[in-house]
Amino acid sequence: MKExxxxxxxxxxxxKNEILDVAExxxxxxxxxxxxxxxxxxxxxxxxxxxYHHFASKExxxxxxxxxxxxxxxxKASLIVKERNVPICERLTAAIMALNIKEGxxxxxxxxxxxxxxxxxxxxxxxxxxxxxxxxxxGLIREGNETxxxxxxxxxxxxxxxxIYSSVAxxxxxxxSNEDILKKGQAFAYHIxxxxxxxxxxxxxxxxxxxxxxxx
Amino acid sequence: MKExxxxxxxxxxxxKNEILDVAExxxxxxxxxxxxxxxxxxxxxxxxxxxYHHFASKExxxxxxxxxxxxxxxxKASLIVKERNVPICERLTAAIMALNIKEGxxxxxxxxxxxxxxxxxxxxxxxxxxxxxxxxxxGLIREGNETxxxxxxxxxxxxxxxxIYSSVAxxxxxxxSNEDILKKGQAFAYHIxxxxxxxxxxxxxxxxxxxxxxxx
DNA sequence: GGCTTTACCGACAGGTTGTCGGTTAAGTTA
DNA sequence: TAACTTAACCGACAACCTGTCGGTAAAGCC
Numbered sequence: 001m002k003e004x005x006x007x008x009x010x011x012x013x014x015x016k017n018e019i020l021d022v023a024e025x026x027x028x029x030x031x032x033x034x035x036x037x038x039x040x041x042x043x044x045x046x047x048x049x050x051x052y053h054h055f056a057s058k059e060x061x062x063x064x065x066x067x068x069x070x071x072x073x074x075x076k077a078s079l080i081v082k083e084r085n086v087p088i089c090e091r092l093t094a095a096i097m098a099l100n101i102k103e104g105x106x107x108x109x110x111x112x113x114x115x116x117x118x119x120x121x122x123x124x125x126x127x128x129x130x131x132x133x134x135x136x137x138x139g140l141i142r143e144g145n146e147t148x149x150x151x152x153x154x155x156x157x158x159x160x161x162x163x164i165y166s167s168v169a170x171x172x173x174x175x176x177s178n179e180d181i182l183k184k185g186q187a188f189a190y191h192i193x194x195x196x197x198x199x200x201x202x203x204x205x206x207x208x209x210x211x212x213x214x215x216x
Numbered sequence: 217m218k219e220x221x222x223x224x225x226x227x228x229x230x231x232k233n234e235i236l237d238v239a240e241x242x243x244x245x246x247x248x249x250x251x252x253x254x255x256x257x258x259x260x261x262x263x264x265x266x267x268y269h270h271f272a273s274k275e276x277x278x279x280x281x282x283x284x285x286x287x288x289x290x291x292k293a294s295l296i297v298k299e300r301n302v303p304i305c306e307r308l309t310a311a312i313m314a315l316n317i318k319e320g321x322x323x324x325x326x327x328x329x330x331x332x333x334x335x336x337x338x339x340x341x342x343x344x345x346x347x348x349x350x351x352x353x354x355g356l357i358r359e360g361n362e363t364x365x366x367x368x369x370x371x372x373x374x375x376x377x378x379x380i381y382s383s384v385a386x387x388x389x390x391x392x393s394n395e396d397i398l399k400k401g402q403a404f405a406y407h408i409x410x411x412x413x414x415x416x417x418x419x420x421x422x423x424x425x426x427x428x429x430x431x432x
Numbered sequence: 433g434g435c436t437t438t439a440c441c442g443a444c445a446g447g448t449t450g451t452c453g454g455t456t457a458a459g460t461t462a
Numbered sequence: 463t464a465a466c467t468t469a470a471c472c473g474a475c476a477a478c479c480t481g482t483c484g485g486t487a488a489a490g491c492c
Contacts, residue, residue, distance in 0.1 A: 009439055009488055047441040119335035157403035161381045168380045187373035194410045225457055225470055263472040268450065
């Protein structure tokens with residue numbers, strides 16, 4: 001039954017990615033705590049030592065996954081912000097939503113992410129996204145201040161507040177009915193306007209458009 | 217060396233509290249992940265079976281601790297709110313701060329709480345505090361709306377935003393310099409005023425007073 | 433073709449949580 | 463007060479887990 005241990009050698013980078021792919025998949029399926037390093041090595045078909053040759057610990061694997069998952073969102077956000085011909089409000093909403101990467105493959109991750117087994121994953125993702133995106137949003141708010149679109153006395157803290165709220169509140173979106181989601185989105189837009197001292201409805205429409213597109 | 221296993225019988229309630237006391241203490245010292253059930257039973261001097269006679273799992277112990285720790289804060293908040301002769305602004309700040317129970321014995325817990333080992337504890341505390349305190353704050357905002365003090369179109373979501381932000385942002389307070397803390401507090405007050413449509417400085421002073429008192 | 437580097441292997445130590453049959457104390461009933 | 467029931471308690475044990483380590487084999491270099 002047991003396969004003979006055919007020795008297959010790959011480049012470190014290739015093997016690392018393979019491990020991360022499988023680990024991510026497994027964390028989605030069973031949660032971080034429940035997925036064991038044995039699960040990982042069995043599914044790939046490598047030995048225990050191989051795994052620990054590439055990663056020092058299970059937590060380091062998690063860190064690498066978080067890194068990989070967040071990098072894309074943060075890059076996207078920082079690109080969007082630089083498009084100075086796009087209206088600030090649109091850039092702002094796009095940047096905020098860049099972390100809610102609900103698109104494509106990552107969907108299942110976000111379903112599992114709040115389960116208690118994934119508290120650590122959740123915390124690390126949030127931390128990293130906050131560190132990465134808050135400065136970007138902050139810059140945007142400052143730009144809006146100069147343009148006269150916004151009037152925010154504490155851009156950094158406002159950015160923090162927006163990002164923290166959206167990362168926690170939009171986590172639990174899937175449990176809500178469609179009208180609840182709508183209301184939550186409206187409230188979010190309304191509050192951001194207040195927070196940034198923006199004109200009423202200056203953000204409302206563009207935010208609602210994105211939220212509507214989200215669950216089509 | 218090994219003590220003879222003198223059999224001591226206690227009432228279920230008494231024993232449960234004993235377990236929670238020691239577990240809480242241990243979680244403070246080593247973090248939730250690092251503190252083992254063996255640590256708990258050894259420190260108390262009971263057998264493995266005894267522990268699992270009273271609690272079904274390690275996580276159930278954690279839940280009970282979270283329950284115990286948050287109950288006090290939530291009770292306090294709901295009491296404060298009922299004092300209708302106290303100005304709303306003071307009640308609001310007091311209720312918000314009721315979760316930052318930095319007073320007395322709980323101090324060390326909050327130092328340890330952000331360490332990765334405690335992600336689960338952190339998440340559960342936050343969840344429970346949010347569920348408990350948000351409705352209370354919401355009621356207060358509605359009251360403020362009626363009095364004309366506030367002007368909030370979405371009281372529930374505003375309460376959520378305030379609580380989520382304060383529970384995340386004030387977590388990492390100990391790493392900051394005193395002036396940073398001050399600025400963060402000022403920004404917080406400013407933003408709450410904006411969020412609730414309150415008059416400028418109507419909350420500022422009372423919030424700053426509390427924050428100043430916090431790290432004396 | 434020899435040498436060094438590095439990916440790889442799998443047994444193993446030392447830890448973990450949760451289970452379970454059996455034991456003893458406390459309470460209840462007769 | 464003696465028999466019986468309930469509930470707290472015990473400790474060995476199974477079934478995991480993570481991380482280590484000496485050794486093997488492929489790849490790259492001289």
